[in-house]
Amino acid sequence: MQHDVIVVGGSYAGMAAALQLVRARRTVLVIDAGQRRNRFASHSHGFLGQDGVDPAEIAASARGQLEAYPTLTWVEGQAASVSGSKDDFSVFLAGGETHTGRRILLATGVSDQLPPVAGLAERWGKTVFHCPYCHGYELDRGRIGVIATGPMSVHQAQLLPEWGDVTFLVNGAVTMEAEARQELLRRGVMIEQTPIERIEGDAEVLLADGRRLTFAGLFTASRCSPATPLAEDMGCELMETPMGIQIRTNDAKETSILGVFACGDAARVPHSVSLAVGDGAWGGAQLHRSLVWPES
Structure with a gap:
């Protein structure tokens, strides 16, 4: 037929x-x-x-x-x-x-295509997201981490303060130009340059220097x-x-x-x-x- x-x-x-x-x-x-x-x-x-x-x-x-x-x-x-x-x-x-x-x-x-961060793929769609309109509200204004993958990540981090306090995890994926840095700071975004070692728990980011950052949820621009x-x-x-x-x-x-x-x-x-x-x-x-x- x-x-x-x-x-x-x-x-x-x-x-x-x-x-x-x-x-x-x-x-x-x-x-x-x-x-x-x-x-x-x-x-x-x-x-x-x-x-x-x-x-x-x-x-x-x-x-x-x-x-x-x-x-x-x-x-x-x-x-x-x-x-x-x-x-x-x-x-x-x-x-x-x-x-x-x-x-x-x-x-x-x-x-x-997700960034090669240990523990990220296992949490994709659960505590790691790409769309704030789809998942931001449920984080209840908690702390939000944005894992950089490229230039689009800066835009993502600029948008997300609507849903909570944001930390931009550069992770060596972007070069922070002065203009982008100032725009993020103007939006109240904290900038973290230390590389990520892995993600643990629900949305805990272990940094290469041993510090542990706990978030309500993570976002990344796949x-x-x-x-x-x-x-x-x-x-x-x-x-x-x-x-x-x-x-x-x-x-x-x-x-x-x-x-x-x-x-x-x-x-x-x-x-x-x-x-x-x-x-x-x-x-x-x-x-x-x-x-x-x-x-x-």
């Missing part, structure tokens, strides 16, 4: 796009590997109507609503490669299956890239952003390859569940228009 659309990635953006398409009575296949970016977090915040809900519960509820539509097919698996062209694509799964579709929508999400090499392997044009690499799309969410669209974290910045859902809904609607007016 040839589907109207194959959506690669069944997280928030992919499901939001699929919903627009099945409601237009189009046949949609969602291929999902089950690796949501926020799978490490126990609560999702800042998403209207779902504030404080377990993100796994949000995803499960959304999938249940989608599967009520008869033109939706859901396959659990990893898309390994895509071949073909507009109106005649083939998606090959790692398990050996092949599926065909007229359009491809890439909603693969991103992977986070560098992102598409969670799979699929888009690059297909030849989709990528672009550099302050937060990493993303798939380049036009205003209609179409990539550099005709008939291939992309949405969600892999194709926009900044990132959050609510922004991914909105981008997915827009991408799904724009993709539907390409099926109605294929020459536009």
Whole structure:
């Protein structure tokens, strides 16, 4: 069976796009590997109507609503490669299956490249975060540490005093120019130059000189890239952003390859569940228009 659309990635953006398409009575296949970016977090915040809900519960509820539509097919698996062209694509799964579709929508999400600090990865999404709008309020105005990864970290540290007393942990990742230093100090941010040895407990930072700093939570600006090499392997044009690499799309969410669209974290910045859902809904609607007016 040839589907109207194959959506690669069944997280928030992919499901939001699929919903627009099945409601237009189009046949949609969602291929999902089950690796949501926020799978490490126990609560999702800042998403209207779902504030404080377990993100796994949000995803499960959304999938249940989608599967009520008869033109939706859901396959659990990893898309390994895509071949073909507009109106005649083939998606090959790692398990050996092949599926065909007229359009491809890439909603693969991103992977986070974390700073090489011992103990950080184990706390990612629990007491180490990237988005203050998602996790800052719950720290209850406690002490906040920002672990530098690059120039974006200075901006992050400038923003976070809205949520608590901030210490900027330079950790050798940035050169503190006079202007940036003055701006941080103006915002009440303490600057700590001593390198980090490791993170212990919930959010305790052990410094190289033996001092221990205790925080309510830690933030760091991870560098992102598409969670799979699929888009690059297909030849989709990528672009550099302050937060990493993303798939380049036009205003209609179409990539550099005709008939291939992309949405969600892999194709926009900044990132959050609510922004991914909105981008997915827009991408799904724009993709539907390409099926109605294929020459536009």
